[in-house]
Amino acid sequence: MKNTTLLVEHLSASFFTGRGEIKAVNDVSITVPRRSIIGIVGESGCGKSMTARSIMRLLKYPGKIVGGSIRLMGKELTALTDAEMANVRGEEISMIFQEPMTSLNPVMKVGKQVQEAILLHRKITKKEAKEEVLRMFREVGISEPEKRYNCYPHELSGGLRQRIMIAMAMICRPKLLIADEPTTALDVTVEAQILELMKGLRDTVDTSIVLISHNLGVIAEVCDYVYVMYAGQIVEQADTFTLFEDPRHPYTKGLMASVKSLEDKNTVLETIHGTVPNLLELPEGCAFSPRCGEVCENCRQAQSLIEVAPNHLVRCYASKEVQHG
Amino acid sequence: MVTNIVKRILQTVLILIGVALLIFLMLRIIPGNAILTMMGDKTNPEAVERMTAELGLDKPFYVQFWMYIKGVFTGDLGTSYSLNRSVSELISTSFPNTVKLAIAAALVAWIVGIICGIIAAVKKNGIIDHLFMGVSLLGVSVPVFMVAMVLQYLLAYKLQWFPISSGNAGWVGYILPAIALGWNSAGSIARLTRSTLLEVLQEDYIDTARAKGYRQLYVIIRHALRNAVLPVITMMAVQLSSLLSGAVICETVFSINGIGRLAVAAIEARDIPLLQGTVLFSTVIVILGNLLADCLYSVLDPRIRKEV
Known part of the structure; x- marks a missing residue:
């Protein structure tokens, strides 16, 4: 337990709409060891952001956690009152968002916005807090921190804003950082810098990171262990090397195939047929079966995660066959 | 920011001259003869002619306008035909009463409106x-006239909680007129505050604030409100004119000697200089209100500061 920062077990979260319950997160279990970077990958709408927001308990109405447990350093987050949870946010877990353009308050100086985060959780003077902010700005690679401190968000580039967001998230040295598509809105060179920065902070600040992305390249770059999500469920989990070398779930294989590599002479881009299913009308059994090329009779039954190798779990009946054969 | 504001002030002066011209022309188009009104129907034509020349009404209209504008900039708005007193003096004695009414109504409208809007948004x-x-x-x-008369009938006449006429009643006399005048504005302010606040609460930076560890109330006070308040300020500036026109009604119903009542008296007496003065003065107030709102934007939203 001591070496586990976050332990999510059987987490389920749903949206309650007029048309019924949408199970956006369905029985998800995630383990985040200390000082590790965990990746959650999947298409839009697969529930990866919902999982992140559930951990932060920041689900938007009408979303609600319906079951499971979330333990941060052994503390059960689902049992906390709203006020207690507010104290955990920013202090022990923090989060950065996809859009650095809109994630900062447009009418407030960025320095003040970061300063707020530390003043909220530490009993220090404003002057000390400002010093701390400037030190953090330097740490996340913001040049001329004194000058940037007094800037408004619209005066800064996307990359700088995301650095500000990271400074804000890390200023209280949280145990866990959840990064929801942190580089999706940035261009590729800035993306690489931001990923490097996050890797560096993991070591210097001793923070575990949950990185959410739809970009397999980003995942391969920084993650130690990866969860693949589909239709609210985890369909495969393995360490990064194994997942990329030996994907077992047809969905994971499809994702891997749809990435172009430079050596690839084939001019046609591989795609996965069909679209993400409507969560209100999930197919019987395996949610991926309507799009799966290897579908068979057994796929009509609900699938459970099968351990095909140590620490490599796959939610597919066929993966067992492969193992036996 | 300063050049921005200076520019706006220069624009305002131009607008004022335009408005003065418009009012000047409109009042000359409307039917009725001021001289006859002053002197009665049975005066002899020579006397009318003499009076017309004395008042400068025989000169071409642009000369009249020039004389008028010169007067406006030196604080001389002419002399009231019907009351035989200087228009500036009449306005300066009645204006404080209108200000009291408008401030009382604005307090009702803006404070109550905004607070109710916030509460409604939170308890959506x-x-x-x-x-x-x-x-x-x-x-x-x-x-407004309906609200004013119903309030007056029920609370002042039937229940006798408030004075019927506010003229000499001190601040108590302003409670009913302020409610009558402010309710309308409070309603639109509350609805606008609610909807902009709900919109702002969907923004990403609100999530950021919550992820920082702020509780809902602080998120609203520190991060949402300042962003939500901009359209509300626009509406407040626009409402200034409806408050002034509503004041005409409220002052008449509750017998307050303000600008509105003065304007009504001027219309009834065909007292053109007085009417011209009151209308121009009210226009100035509205324009200044809009100018103030513009300056406030620059203070509240750093993105507007940059634009010229």
Whole structure:
């Protein structure tokens, strides 16, 4: 337990709409060891952001956690009152968002916005807090921190804003950082810098990171262990090397195939047929079966995660066959 | 920011001259003869001619306008035909009463409106929300004179909690007129505050603030409100004119000696200099209100500061 920062077990979260319950997160279990970077990958709408927001308990109405447990350093987050949870946010877990353009308050100086985060959780003077902010700005690679401190968000580039967001998230040295598509809105060179920065902070600040992305390249770059999500469920989990070398779930294989590599002479881009299913009308059994090329009779039954190798779990009946054969 | 504001002030001066011209022309188009009104129907034509020359009404209209504008900039708005006193003096004695009424009404409208809007947004779709929105809809729909007369009848005449005429009643006399005048504005302010606040609460930076560890109330006070308040300020500036026109009605119903009542008296007596003066003065107030709102934007939103 001591070496586990976050332990999510059987987490389920749903949206309650007029048309019924949408199970956006369905029985998800995630383990985040200390000082590790965990990746959650999947298409839009697969529930990866919902999982992140559930951990932060920041689900938007009408979303609600319906079951499971979330333990941060052994503390059960689902049992906390709203006020207690507010104290955990920013202090022990923090989060950065996809859009650095809109994630900062447009009418407030960025320095003040970061300063707020530390003043909220530490009993220090404003002057000390400002010093701390400037030190953090330097740490996340913001040049001329004194000058940037007094800037408004619209005066800064996307990359700088995301650095500000990271400074804000890390200023209280949280145990866990959840990064929801942190580089999706940035261009590729800035993306690489931001990923490097996050890797560096993991070591210097001793923070575990949950990185959410739809970009397999980003995942391969920084993650130690990866969860693949589909239709609210985890369909495969393995360490990064194994997942990329030996994907077992047809969905994971499809994702891997749809990435172009430079050596690839084939001019046609591989795609996965069909679209993400409507969560209100999930197919019987395996949610991926309507799009799966290897579908068979057994796929009509609900699938459970099968351990095909140590620490490599796959939610597919066929993966067992492969193992036996 | 400073050049921005200087520019706006220069624009304002131009607008004022335009407005003065417009009022000047309009009052000359309307039917009725001021001289006859002053001297009665049975005066001999020579006397009328003499009077016309004395007042400069025989000169071409642009000369008249020039004389008028010169007067306006030196604080001389002419002499009231019907009351035989200087228009500037009449306005300066009645204006404080209108200011008192307008401030009282604005307090009702803006403070109550904004607070109710916030509460309604926080308790979205709850009983309080529906109650507040219902009451505000009533305020927006029912005209000021109706509210004024109903309040006067029920609370002043029947229950005798308040004086019927506010003229000499001190601040108590302003309570009913302020409610009558402010309710309408409060209604629209509350509805606008609610909807902009709900919109702002969907923004990403609100999530950021919550992820930082702020509780809902602080998120609203520190991060949402300042972003939500910009359109509300626009509406306040626009409402200044409806408050002034409503003041005409309220002052008449509650017998307050303000600008509005003065304007009504001027219309009834065909007293052109007085009417011209009161209308121009009210226009100036509205324009200044809009100028103030523009300057406030620059202070509140750093993105506007940059633009020229």
